[in-house]
Amino acid sequence: MQASDMPRAVAAAIATATACGLSADDAVVLHDSNRIAVRLLPCGVLARVAPVAHRAGAEFEVEVARRLAGTDGPVAELEPRVEPRAHVRDGFAVTLWRYYEPVPREIAPEEYARALVRLHAGMRRIDVPAPHFTDRVAQAQRLVDTPALTPELDESGRGLLGGTLARLSRAIGERGADAQPLHGEPHPGNLLMTERGPLFIDLETCCRGPVEFDIAHAPDEVGEHYPSADPDLLRQCRILTLAIATAWRWDRDDRFPNGRRLGVQWLDRIRAALGHDGPAHP
Numbered sequence: 001m002q003a004s005d006m007p008r009a010v011a012a013a014i015a016t017a018t019a020c021g022l023s024a025d026d027a028v029v030l031h032d033s034n035r036i037a038v039r040l041l042p043c044g045v046l047a048r049v050a051p052v053a054h055r056a057g058a059e060f061e062v063e064v065a066r067r068l069a070g071t072d073g074p075v076a077e078l079e080p081r082v083e084p085r086a087h088v089r090d091g092f093a094v095t096l097w098r099y100y101e102p103v104p105r106e107i108a109p110e111e112y113a114r115a116l117v118r119l120h121a122g123m124r125r126i127d128v129p130a131p132h133f134t135d136r137v138a139q140a141q142r143l144v145d146t147p148a149l150t151p152e153l154d155e156s157g158r159g160l161l162g163g164t165l166a167r168l169s170r171a172i173g174e175r176g177a178d179a180q181p182l183h184g185e186p187h188p189g190n191l192l193m194t195e196r197g198p199l200f201i202d203l204e205t206c207c208r209g210p211v212e213f214d215i216a217h218a219p220d221e222v223g224e225h226y227p228s229a230d231p232d233l234l235r236q237c238r239i240l241t242l243a244i245a246t247a248w249r250w251d252r253d254d255r256f257p258n259g260r261r262l263g264v265q266w267l268d269r270i271r272a273a274l275g276h277d278g279p280a281h282p
Contacts, residue, residue, distance in 0.1 A: 001036050001255060005051075012092040013038045013047035019089075020082040020096065034255050039099055045079050046099040055093040058086040061204040062095055064128055068203075073122025074115045076100065076192065076201045097201075100194040107191060107198050112218055113225035115198040116186060120211055123181040130181050133209030137169040137240070140247035150250040152260065157267050161247055164270060168240040175233060177210035187217040212237045239273050242266055 001009060010027050017024035022043040031037040035050035050058055066084050068075050078084045079096040087094045107115075143149050144162045153161075183190070184205030192199050207213075212230055215223045216237035223234050248254055249263035256262070 001032055001034065001049075001051075006032070006036070008090055009036055009049045009092055010038055012089040013040060013049050013094055016087045016089050016094040017043060017045055017047065017082075017096060020087075022079075022081065022096075032255075033257070044099050046076075046097040048095045048097065050093050052088055052091050052093050055086055055088060057204045058093040058095050060206070061202075062086060064126070064130075064203040064206045065097075067126040067128060068122055071122030071125050073119050074197060074199050075119065075122075075203065076199050100192055100196070100199060103193045103195060105193060107188075107193050109219065109221035110225045111198060112191065112222045115191065115200070116211075116214060116218065116222070116226060119183060119186070119200055120180065120214070123183075123206075126181060128181055128206065130206045130208050132179070133182070133184075133207045133213050134169055134173065136184070136205075136207055136244060137165055140244040141165050143247045143251055149252055150247070151252055153250040153263075157250070157263075160267060160270060161243055164239065164243045164274070165247070168236050168243070172210070172213075172233065172236055172240065175210075177212070177230070177233060179208045179210060182207055182209055182211065182214045183217075184214070185217055186214050188219065210237070213241065216241045239270060242270055242273070246270065 010029065014024045014027055017040050022040070022045055024040040024043050026041040028039045028041070029036055030039055035048060035054065038047045038049060040047055048058070062078065062084050065075060065078050069077060077098045079098055082096050141162065144158055144165065183200055183203065184207045185202065186200055190200055190202045192201060210233060212234040215226050215229055215234055223229050246263055246266040249256060249259040249266065
């Protein structure tokens with residue numbers, strides 16, 4: 001989020017919680033990227049705040065979380081004291097969640113894999129109109145194919161990303177693997193260790209596809225503990241998801257910390273994974 005928008009975003013979070021009958025006199029920003037996460041005090045609520053242009057995504061995330069609440073899926077819960085919806089205030093979409101005090105220990109690969117298995121089992125029980133993973137690919141492809149949106153991406157990187165996205169998206173689709181609702185981005189940054197165990201957050205990225213697309217976001221060791229994961233499909237998904245994330249790091253509007261530096265590093269990782277230095281032609 002733009003630094004100039006931060007004070008208004010925090011104020012919108014406080015005002016939203018107060019209007020819902022919660023006590024919110026202070027706020028601590030926990031995460032700042034394209035949207036912010038704010039801990040509100042003393043009510044102990046987590047507010048997620050995004051520009052109102054992203055309201056549809058916020059509402060979708062709330063709906064996915066609401067439906068998953070009836071399953072055994074290990075996900076963060078919505079704040080139970082308020083209506084589960086996206087609140088619009090002063091140009092921002094605000095959603096309110098239960099705050100979990102983090103537990104300072106690493107999540108072992110086996111535990112990570114078990115959490116993913118439970119998440120996928122829960123998601124198979126919900127009926128949610130999620131986009132297909134290829135829609136995520138198409139969004140990244142649009143960034144790569146539109147220099148005005150990614151002006152700092154050179155032609156070598158543009159060719160590499162464009163070819164990789166097109167070729168692997170098609171190859172994965174042609175495998176005909178079963179598709180189901182997925183988290184979409186269950187990487188370590190979206191998995192909290194809490195007193196209740198590991199919990200996934202950031203459900204706005206929910207999509208449909210093979211479970212390997214989700215597993216690909218986790219550390220390599222996690223895939224070794226996920227039952228019945230297809231190693232070859234997982235390898236393809238790892239490169240594809242890296243290409244998607246790399247495209248977003250070159251977005252002119254990306255606010256991810258050190259995004260451009262990561263974009264350069266990840267281009268090198270894609271080249272290494274593909275085993276050559278040129279573009280991956282579709």
